[in-house]
Amino acid sequence: MRILHTADWHVGKTLKGRGRLDEHERVLREIVGIAREHEVDLVLVAGDLYDTAAPSAHAQSLVVRTLLGLARDAQVVAIAGNHDHGPALDAYRPLASAAGITLVGAPRTADNGGLLQLTAGGERANVAVLPFLSQRYAVSAAELITRTPGENTGAYDQQLRDILANLTAGFRDDAVNLVTAHLTVIGGGFGGGEREAQSIFEYAVPATVFPVDAHYVALGHLHRRQRMDAPCPVHYSGAPLAVDFGEQENEPVVCLVEASPGRPARVTDIPITTARRLRTLHGTVAELAALAGDVGEDWLRVVVREPARAGLRDDVVAALPNALEVRIDPEFAAPTEARPRPSGGADRSPADLFGEYLAGAGVADARVEKLFARLLDEVG
Known part of the structure; x- marks a missing residue:
């Protein structure tokens, strides 16, 4: 039996306000x-098809x-x-x-x-399915209040053990036994874009x-491709598209699994090549402009190694149109604790106070002062 394992599509995800449906379409088509x-017999999608519980019509399509x-x-x-x-997915079960x-x-x-019994690739298969289970459903509200965090963690652990024991009790020696779930395994490496409040502790x-x-256990939730140390083959396929700059080093893949009764599953990673890369660049504006010919379609996070000034972001975006985030290298940012507070006084003009603020913020740009003077004149 050939199985394709994928997860964490996050269709509808935006990046710094930029829609990415066209990227998702290319990746999912791939x-x-x-x-x-590879003529797979069974596809397992281990959760997070969408990025939000209320996806747009385009994302659903x-x-x-x-x-x-x-x-x-x-x-x-x-x-x-x-x-x-989850209830929306269940509502479409009959049509699907x-x-x-x-x-x-x-x-x-x-x-x-909860236990699917099917035939695929000439083999019988049992598939135990476990969607994401929120702790507030696994552990009662009263227990959450009266127990310690450690006790609640143990209760959630035991709930999952009990659920999986029920789902897998029907596993058979003459069938391919599979589990697909959306959860965090202790020791798993985060990809960088997960929702931590529902992943840790x-x-x-x-x-x-x-x-x-x-x-084979096909997992979703952690966006980095990895195999977990477990008594059976436990794998995260990872996300096929980096959802945030924290995932820019991840190598997107899907997992091709070959399994048959009585033999360990064989897993092969198939690279996803159509995903648009995310990159972080460092340098002065001049150094960054020199890299413009090498970035292609990559989405960029830019760290500028020079002091803040008026028009700095505009200069960066003019040189690198795909720059979605522009920030100042901390080495060139004025320390906030060192900024002097403008001294008061009714005899000091707004221009004097603003000039003192700029000096404390490490901004030395005559254009900013001229713009402030013009705006002040218009207001007055």
């Missing part, structure tokens, strides 16, 4: 192409078209992540099922859709929550 090229494209040649199972609206797509928005018991569980007889 994933569909990979599934067809793209996800639906992608799932339908994958379902033309393979069975598709997609679960909700912490960014998705007619197209060969299984959507699971909320955790279910094994006998109520009480949301982290040990890899021992997964059963030894699982042939």
